[in-house]
Structure formats: C-alpha cells, structure tokens
Amino acid sequence: xxxxxxxVALEHRSPVRTLGWAVPALVILLALPFVVDQYQTILLAxxxxxxxxxxxxxxxxxxxxxxxxxxxxxxxxxxxTVALMVKYLGVTSMELFLVGAIVACVLVTxxxxxxxxxxxxIFFGILTMALSxxxxxxxxxxxxxxxxxxxxxxxxxxxxxxxxxxxxKIAFLATAYYYYVLGVFVICTLVMWVIVSSPFGRALQAIRxxxxxxxxxxxxxxxYRWVAFLVSGVFTGLAGAxxxxxxxxxTPDIMHWTFSGEIVFMxxxxxxxxxxxxxxxxxxxxxxxxxxxxxxxxxxxxxGVVLVVLxxxxxxxxxxxxxxxxxxxxxx
Amino acid sequence: MSASVPSPVLLETRKLLKQFGEFRxxxxxxFRVQEGEVLALIGSNGAGKxxxxxxxxxxxRADAGQIxxxxxxxxxxxxxxxxxxxxxxxxxxxxxxxxLSALDNxxxxxxxxxxxxxxxxxxxxxxxxxxDEAMAVLHLxxxxxxxxxxxxxxxxxxxxxxxxxxxYALKPRLLFLDEPTSGVSxxxxxxxxxxxxxxxxxERISAAIIEHDMDVVFSYADRIVAMHQGTILAxxxxxxxxxNERVLTTLIGTPExxx
Numbered sequence: 001x002x003x004x005x006x007x008v009a010l011e012h013r014s015p016v017r018t019l020g021w022a023v024p025a026l027v028i029l030l031a032l033p034f035v036v037d038q039y040q041t042i043l044l045a046x047x048x049x050x051x052x053x054x055x056x057x058x059x060x061x062x063x064x065x066x067x068x069x070x071x072x073x074x075x076x077x078x079x080x081t082v083a084l085m086v087k088y089l090g091v092t093s094m095e096l097f098l099v100g101a102i103v104a105c106v107l108v109t110x111x112x113x114x115x116x117x118x119x120x121x122i123f124f125g126i127l128t129m130a131l132s133x134x135x136x137x138x139x140x141x142x143x144x145x146x147x148x149x150x151x152x153x154x155x156x157x158x159x160x161x162x163x164x165x166x167x168x169k170i171a172f173l174a175t176a177y178y179y180y181v182l183g184v185f186v187i188c189t190l191v192m193w194v195i196v197s198s199p200f201g202r203a204l205q206a207i208r209x210x211x212x213x214x215x216x217x218x219x220x221x222x223x224y225r226w227v228a229f230l231v232s233g234v235f236t237g238l239a240g241a242x243x244x245x246x247x248x249x250x251t252p253d254i255m256h257w258t259f260s261g262e263i264v265f266m267x268x269x270x271x272x273x274x275x276x277x278x279x280x281x282x283x284x285x286x287x288x289x290x291x292x293x294x295x296x297x298x299x300x301x302x303x304g305v306v307l308v309v310l311x312x313x314x315x316x317x318x319x320x321x322x323x324x325x326x327x328x329x330x331x332x
Numbered sequence: 333m334s335a336s337v338p339s340p341v342l343l344e345t346r347k348l349l350k351q352f353g354e355f356r357x358x359x360x361x362x363f364r365v366q367e368g369e370v371l372a373l374i375g376s377n378g379a380g381k382x383x384x385x386x387x388x389x390x391x392x393r394a395d396a397g398q399i400x401x402x403x404x405x406x407x408x409x410x411x412x413x414x415x416x417x418x419x420x421x422x423x424x425x426x427x428x429x430x431x432l433s434a435l436d437n438x439x440x441x442x443x444x445x446x447x448x449x450x451x452x453x454x455x456x457x458x459x460x461x462x463x464d465e466a467m468a469v470l471h472l473x474x475x476x477x478x479x480x481x482x483x484x485x486x487x488x489x490x491x492x493x494x495x496x497x498x499x500y501a502l503k504p505r506l507l508f509l510d511e512p513t514s515g516v517s518x519x520x521x522x523x524x525x526x527x528x529x530x531x532x533x534x535e536r537i538s539a540a541i542i543e544h545d546m547d548v549v550f551s552y553a554d555r556i557v558a559m560h561q562g563t564i565l566a567x568x569x570x571x572x573x574x575x576n577e578r579v580l581t582t583l584i585g586t587p588e589x590x591x
Contacts, residue, residue: 199456203449206429206440213427216389217498218415218444231452 029182038174042246043290045178047283048185049242054267054278055192056235061264062272063196064228065208066120070112070128071263073135074233076255077101077108078240080139083152083250092164094157094180097241105237106230108135113229117222120211129257136255151251154244165245173246181242188235189279195231196275204228236263262289265307271317280319339366342506342538343388343419348397350383357383359562360397365506365538370529372553373542374573376583379559381542382424385508389421390414401506415445418505422495424514424542430484434475434494437483439466441501466501472531473497489520496528500537507532509541513548521545525552550574558583 029048033041053075060066078101085091085100112131116124139146146152156165156172159180165172195201206214207221215221244250253259262285270281288306292299314321343365350358358380365371373381386392388399390411399407406414429437442462443449457463470476473493478486483494492512499507512528513521529552532539543549549556549570556573558566560583566576573579 194455195452197455197457198452199443199448199454199459200450200452202436202440202443202456205432209429209431210427212391213423213429213498215411216391216415216421216423216427217441217502218412219449220410220412224449227452 041174047286050282051279053236053239054282056232058278059232064204068128069125070132072259073132074236075240078237079244079250082244101241105234109233113226117225139252271320274319277319344400346398369554371540372549375559380562420499420502420504421508422499424510426491428483435479489516507539
C-alpha cells in the first residue's frame with residue numbers, strides 16, 4: 001500500500017508537466033530571431049540575461065527566505081571581471097570570460113557570504129546592500145583601473161573560438177550572441193531547477209519555513225545559507241558577464257544599490273514563490289523599463305506605481321496570479 | 333531507588349547549570365537516562381524540565397556542568413553533532429515545515445540523516461528508498477493517509493504525532509518528547525501515547541517524555557523524574573513516585589490524582 005501512495009506522490013511532481021510548457025517556450029525563443037527585428041531580439045537577449053540574474057537572486061529570496069539588497073555587486077563583479085580581462089589580459093574568448101566571472105564571483109561571494117549569512121531578515125538585507133555599495137564606490141573611485149563613471153568598453157567577444165563580431169555588430173548581437181545567451185540561459189535554468197529540486201534545495205526550503213526545526217533535523221543552517229549565497233551570487237555574476245558584450249560598456253551604475261532594487265523588483269513582479277516567476281519577471285521588467293524610459297522621463301515614478309499596485313493586489317506576482325487563474329478556470 | 337534491572341547509562345548530566353539572569357532554571361542537575369527505558373519528566377510549570385531538554389538537545393548552551401552521551405562529552409557539541417550522535421527531540425509547541433506535506437517533513441529528516449541534503453545535483457523526488465522509508469515511518473505513526481496533506485493543515489493531534497515522527501526518522505538512540513499530548517483533547521491523548529509508546533518500545537529507543545498528565549505518566553513510564561525549582565525532587569519507579577510524600581505535596585496535590 002505504501003508504495004502505491006509514494007508513486008502517486010512522485011507522479012504529482014513529475015517533471016513531465018514542467019516540460020509541457022518548457023518545450024514550447026524554448027521553440028518560441030529559438031524561432032523568434034526569424035520573426036521579429038534585430039532590435040527586439042537584442043531586447044529579449046537583455047531580458048534572458050536578467051532572467052539568469054533573477055533566477056540566482058531567487059534562490060535566496062524564494063527558496064532560502066533571505067532578501068538580498070546587494071545583488072548588483074555580483075552582477076558587477078561578473079561584468080567588471082570581463083572588462084578587466086579585456087583591458088589587462090587582452091582576452092576575447094567568451095568562454096574564458098564566463099570562467100573568469102565564475103571564479104571572481106565565487107571568491108567575492110565566499111567572503112561576503114561569511115559575513116552576511118550570520119544575519120537574517122532586515123539585517124541581512126542591509127548588510128548585503130552595504131557590501132555592494134563598497135564595491136560600487138571602488139568601481140567609482142579607482143578610475144585608473146575601472147574607468148570611473150566613464151566605465152570600461154568591451155568589444156564583441158569570440159564565441160566558442162569560432163564566431164566573432166567583426167563587421168556588423170548589431171547583426172552579431174541579434175543572431176550569434178542571442179543564441180549564445182539563450183544556450184547559457186537554458187543551461188542555467190536547468191542547473192537551477194536541479195538545485196532547487198535536490199535534497200539540498202529541500203533543505204533550503206526547510207530553513208526558510210522553520211529555522212529551528214531545520215536545525216533539529218540536523219541541517220547546519222549557516223553552512224547551507226552560505227552555499228546558497230555562493231550559488232546565487234555566481235548565477236547573478238554569470239548574468240553580468242553575459243550582459244557586458246550586449247551593452248558594450250560597463251559602468252559603476254550596475255553596482256549601485258538601485259540596480260539591486262531592480263533585481264528585487266523583477267523577481268517580485270514575476271513571483272518569487274514560483275520557479276519561473278523571476279524569469280518571467282525579468283523579461284517583462286526589461287520591456288517595461290525600456291518602453292517606460294522611451295515614453296517618459298518619469299519612468300522611475302511609473303515603475304514605482306506599478307510596484308505598489310503589484311504588491312498590494314498581486315502579491316504572488318505574474319506567475320502566481322496566472323497559476324491561480326488557470327486553476328480556477330480548470331476547476332469550472 | 334531507580335529501576336530494578338541495572339542497564340547501561342546512555343546519557344548523564346553532571347552538575348548541569350543554566351541561569352537566566354538571577355534565575356536558575358536548571359540548578360546543578362545530575363540526570364540520567366538508561367539504555368532502553370521510557371522515562372517521564374514531571375514538574376510544575378517553570379520547574380526546569382524544558383530547559384533541561386533544551387540543554388541536552390543543544391538548543392541552549394549550559395552555563396556550567398557536563399553532558400555525557402554514550403561516554404562522550406557532548407557539552408560543547410553543536411546540534412548537528414548531537415543529532416549525528418543519536419539525540420533527537422520533538423517540541424512542545426509543534427515545530428513543523430508547514431508548507432511542506434507530511435511526507436516531505438519526514439523525508440527531509442531522512443535526507444538529512446543520510447547526509448544527502450548536501451547534494452545539489454540530484455533530484456530529491458527520484459530517491460525512491462527515502463520516500464519509501466518516509467512512508468513506512470508515517471505508517472508506523474498511523475498517518476499514511478495524511479502523507480500528501482500539507483503539515484500546516486493537519487489537526488493538532490496529527491501535528492503532534494508528525495513532530496515525533498520527524499524526530500523518529502532521524503533514528504535516534506535517545507528521543508526527547510516535550511509534552512507530546514499537550515493541546516490535544518483528553519480523548520486523543522491515549523491513542524497518541526499508545527502509538528508513540530509502541531514505536532519507541534519496539535525499536536528499543538530510549539525516550540524521555542515531559543508530561544503534565546499524571547494518567548499518561550503513570551501508565552507509560554518505566555521511571556519518573558520529578559523536578560521542582562530547577563532541581564530534581566525525586567527519581568523512581570511510578571509506584572515509588574506515587575508514594576513519595578514530597579512529590580505528592582509539591583506536584584500532585586491530592587493522592588486521588590493517580591492512574
């Protein structure tokens with residue numbers, strides 16, 4: 001009898017249901033560059049990059065219950081690592097950029113994490129924010145290294161040692177680079193999905209739900225939080241590294257706490273209680289911001305209003321609300 | 333004075349002390365649990381029972397004294413180390429992962445016990461042996477029909493049992509149960525205690541139960557330790573405790589209140 005019930009429980013969570021919408025979504029993402037113009041494709045690439053950042057961020061917020069207000073730091077570390085590799089080492093390989101960004105982010109998050117995971121709630125948030133502001137001021141002040149507010153230029157990289165962006169940069173970004181970003185995005189999403197579905201991921205959710213009890217089933221809370229912090233930061237840093245070639249330039253702005261706020265915003269917008277929420281939120285936020293900036297100089301005011309309305313009326317975000325509506329529709 | 337058949341000492345505290353300001357919640361307590369026994373800790377509110385359990389399980393740090401478990405000094409050990417050594421506990425105010433299902437709650441303890449919660453790159457759902465074991469644990473606690481329900485939605489009595497089931501799934505040698513029947517109706521108390529008692533005795537787990545209900549204490553415990561104002565007032569078999577004048581006057585009140 002017990003086996004029967006277990007089987008039901010397993011089927012209930014089968015990844016097949018997830019694949020049901022993941023495959024069509026991927027097909028659309030693959031086909032889109034053939035349908036829409038180059039500008040739209042590049043815009044979507046930005047959205048996917050921010051999706052990776054938000055996915056990493058949400059490992060802490062949604063799964064571990066820690067609100068970081070300093071993820072701009074790791075995005076920035078990823079971006080500046082690439083820029084400095086170009087400036088000092090003359091590297092052009094995108095793969096080396098990604099490896100460099102991962103290594104740099106592991107080092108920074110390992111150290112920052114030791115300090116931050118000692119705290120929770122608002123104290124954690126404030127500390128992550130303070131540490132990110134330290135990095136921001138370094139990028140801002142050490143202009144002979146970082147270029148200060150002028151930032152650092154990053155030329156188009158070589159992809160897989162084959163494809164270079166020589167010639168038409170826009171065409172490169174809208175085709176080869178878009179697919180490169182999409183590839184990394186798919187890998188990151190899969191890896192994160194495995195992590196949150198692993199026993200480790202379950203342990204994080206247990207810590208989120210009940211810290212004391214988690215400790216009393218033998219989970220070493222701080223260590224687990226630290227690992228989550230590390231993984232989270234590395235994902236966001238990877239996004240930073242992918243973002244630089246798109247933007248062609250990195251400036252201290254992306255290290256500023258307001259950029260951390262944007263990562264929080266997009267995650268809440270999409271819904272931090274679901275796995276896909278941050279991805280959807282990041283893509284939607286990217287469009288929202290682009291068009292809001294285009295229409296009005298008061299775009300921050302506009303986004304602020306959106307955030308207030310969202311938190312008050314749709315606390316579960318876009319994905320959470322959609323799931324609820326879908327369930328209600330099916331129940332009819 | 334203590335149990336008739338001498339069995340090896342599993343846990344021992346030596347002059348264990350915990351102070352909250354001037355108040356000595358646990359005042360130089362020498363407390364023992366033998367291998368395989370079911371012991372009841374009784375005493376009025378504030379007697380120091382829960383504090384003693386908190387010290388032994390690692391929720392609180394002792395101010396002085398020693399805790400010896402299976403011959404090793406665990407006084408300075410972390411909760412994680414004590415659990416690995418074989419000390420588990422349940423909580424007076426039920427402490428569950430409310431958003432997870434009953435099955436998930438138990439499975440998490442098993443994953444943790446097996447060291448699998450350190451794995452980032454394997455799917456929890458694919459680990460059949462763990463889910464089968466979790467189901468077996470729920471079966472033992474007569475809760476398999478509730479496996480899929482979220483822990484937050486269970487009735488109080490079921491929540492109490494699930495709390496114990498989680499601790500049991502850690503395969504402890506010594507299980508502390510902090511008021512396993514508090515907050516449930518009188519009618520539910522006996523079935524809950526029957527279930528816990530049968531599991532503990534069939535697996536030969538040593539258990540220390542904090543309990544207020546004297547009927548429960550006298551019918552399920554091999555030995556009773558009575559605490560009062562942070563110290564141990566009496567220690568003996570249920571019969572000895574029943575006849576103990578000091579216990580009767582300080583804790584039980586009238587001799588009629590017996591099981």
